[in-house]
Amino acid sequence: MKTTKTYSLILCCCFFFLACSSDNEVIEDPVVVPPPGVEEPISDAPCKFNLNGDLPVNGVMVIDCILDLDGKTIELPENFKFDFDGGIITNGTLKFNGGYIDGRLLNSKLKIEGSTKLKNPAYQFLPSRWEIVQGKTTQENALRNKKILEDNFEMAQALKAESFSIGAMDAYFYIAEEYVEGNYYPTLEAINVPSNFTLIMSNDTHIRTFPNSSSKYSLLAVHDAENITIKGGNLYGDRDEHNYAGGGTHEWGHVLALRSAVNVVIDGVRAVNGAGDGIDINSIGFTHTPEGYKPSNNIIIKNCILDSNRRNNLTVSDGRDIRIENNQFLNASINTAHSTGIAPGFGIDIEAERERGDDGELIYDEMARDIQIVNNIERGGRKGAFLVFIGYDILIEGNQTENSIGYSFGNGIKIRKNKITAVGSDKTEGTAILAGRTANSETIYNNDISENEIIGYNVGINVKNRDTKVYKNVITDFTTAIFPSQLENSEIYSNTLNSSRKDSRGIFVFMTSVNNITLRDNDITVTSNPIKFASVNLEPEAQNWKVTVTKNTTRSPVHNLITMSHNIDVIDNHFFQSFEIYDSKSIELSKNRIDTNRDGIHLKNTNLSIGIKDNHINIDPTKECIIVQSTTNDGEVLISNNTCVQ
Structure with a gap:
């Protein structure tokens, strides 16, 4: 074992190391690095030496005491190195020419200049070394905390750190509009994670928004940056401590914002209690002005917990090539004792923006496409689980939800292999999958709803628009299993529909016009009409429209029914009524x-x-x-x- 010494200076001499110290002892054992986030005690003994004398090229100094530089700048020889052994260097500047420094020696009172790197590229941020104020504090301290953390990100990059780890820390950070002179940009005033950076936080890392009155903010952000991983940690908005008195909705206070983020992984982060969203993904510029447009792309959100954010738990307004996998979306937009949830109110909302120009053509301000929402869990949300309000080429697969899944405007949307289970009377009265809008089908087409398991909802699937397939779904305990409306060029087939609920119906087409629709190979067991058409294709434009019902098997004590409807072929079915x-x-x-x-x-x-x-x-x-x-x-x-x- 090493014995205590004032310092050790190691010179490289041919094939051996000559150890020089106050007691001339040879260093035999390497320094043992503690687990991430564990702060080792610092010696309170001042060093009995200084750095004013001649230092050798390629030297290594082991610091096990407090080395006070007395406000001086020390120019180091080529390739000089500093190792940590329980000490610290303070009150001055080290100017390097190569070499390295152990990251545990870095602190708020030591400045690094010149060219060097960390001994261990996995940098551990130790809050006490940097005077982070933890716990409840003042706005001034919270603002200073933000600057300290961002400065450390930049320093770690300059020292060629491969990762930046934060262990036990519970601190507030002030990121609000009030302290900024001139234009305020929430993602720029957030704690910014730079490009080519890996931020690793532990379960004991708690980064909190200092309560504010800004209608917009971001606590942590990736702004116009790339090649970033953020892992672990707990991030908190100020939802229940926010000052909403200034008017407006205050729905844009986000916990984590990705703005023009490229090649980014968010893994195992907990984002809760945002006045707006837990995670918000958007881009700089507009799709219709390519010279200023920087789309977010190639983003992975996985293993995260997003809980009780006031607007949505996660929003994508502009981005592409996004995978959202194995996350928990909990209590989205619920009302709390101190704040009311605000629309839209979903676990995930894909909400690109578009408008029509004076010529009637669509203008796409934002674009959300090529998004995968896979193997997530949703529970307890106020409005719904996952909604594609406007989006394209979206896969929603293998999720387990209590709330509805659906789309309003979009194409290439696949909702498949999800399990949607109604919990509570408000859900049993709702619809599990809402597919499309009572609107022009110009951009709502080529969508697919398949192999979902739906349990306990009043309506299983409500499907509209055109060129849609609804197949191999298993729907149980419903009042209406499938409700087609204003549907064209579509198939509903190979579904299993089973309900003992009073007055339950299988496929119910009501007060609408549908064209070139095939209902085939469905197996239906209900207590009322297995297949019912009522007031269908009565409009003048629907006089030649056609519905085909074929190869279905239906069981019920009540008849199948066509009433006040036109243009329906019922061919080659097996009816047990x-x-x-x-x-x-x-x-x-x-x-x-x-x-x-x-x-x-x-x-x-x-x-x-x-x-x-x-x-x-x-x-x-x-x-x-x-x-x-x-x-x-x-x-x-x-x-x-x-x-x-x-």
Whole structure:
């Protein structure tokens, strides 16, 4: 073991080291580096030497005492090195010419100049060495904390650190608008993480927003920077201590902001209680002005916890090639005792901005595309789990949520293999997947909803617009499983729909027009109408529109129903109940098998242009295979080649 000594100066002499110290002892053991964030005690003994004498080229000095430079600048010989052994260098400047310094010797009262590097490229930031004020403090101290941390980032970069670690620290940082003269830019006034940097924080790292009244802020930010990893740590907004008195929504106070961030990984960060978002991803400039546009891209958000942020837990307004994986999105936008959640209120919101010019053409101010939302957990949110308000080529896969998933405007959106489970009465009355908008379908198309498991929602899937596939979903315990509306050129197929809830329906098309829609190979077990069309395709423009219902299997004590609807072909299905048609036009029932203890097919009220042919109907002997009320003219119904077994 090493014995105590004042200092050791090691000279490289051919093939051996000559150790020189006050007691002439040879250094036998290397310095043991403590775990990240553990601050070793500093000797309180002043050094019995100074650096004013001649120092050798390639020398190594081991510091185990307090070395006071007395305010001087010490010019070091070539390749001189400093090792740590419980001491510190203070009150002056070291001017290097190569060599290295152990990072544990760095502190607020030592200035480094010249060219050197850290002995260990994994730099450990030790708050007490830098006079970080921890705990509740003043605005002045919180602002100073911010400057200290940013200055350390820059210093570590200059010393060629490969990573920057923070262990135990609990401190406030002031990043608000009030202290800035002139224009205020939230991501510039945040704690900025520079390019080519790895920031590693521990579970005991707590970085807090000093309470403020700014309508916009960012606590930690990547601004116009690249090649960055941020790992671990706890980041806090000031949501419940924020001063909202200045008017406005104050919805832009973000915990972590990525603005024109490129090649960035956010891993295992906890971001909570932002007055706005937990994480916000956006870009400098606009897509329609390429000379000033710097899109965020190639971003990974993984293993994070985003909790109780007032607006959304995560927002993407502009960015591409983004993967959001294995995170927990908790309590998004909930109301707290001290602040009310604000819209939109989602775990994740993809919300690029666009507008129409005077010529009617779309102008894309922002673009959010090529985004993957994979294997996340969402619980407890106020409004919904994940929403693509405006976005393109988005994958939402393998997530477990309590709240809804959906899209408003976009194409190339895939919602698949998610498990959505209703929790609480407000969820059981809602819709699990909201797919599209009652709006022009110009940009809402080519979307895919597949292999999801939906449990306990009032409506499983509400789907609109065009060129959409809804398939292989398993939906249970619902009132309506699938609700198509204003849908064109789409397929709904191979879904399993099962509910014992009172008055539950399988596929319900109501008061809408749909065109070139195929419902096929679905397996439906419900307590009311397995398939129901009501007031469908009545608009003049829909007079030639068509719906095809084929190869489905349905079970229910209640009949399938077409009422006040036009242009529906029902072909080659297996129905374990009767089929009724009211006040409808251009309906074909052919090649179906109907097994029921009621009448097989029943036409009521006034119907026009009805074809019933090639069906196989098994009924109770006391019932009839086909009944046509006299209110329907015989010439309007073609009945041929049906098989009736009683």
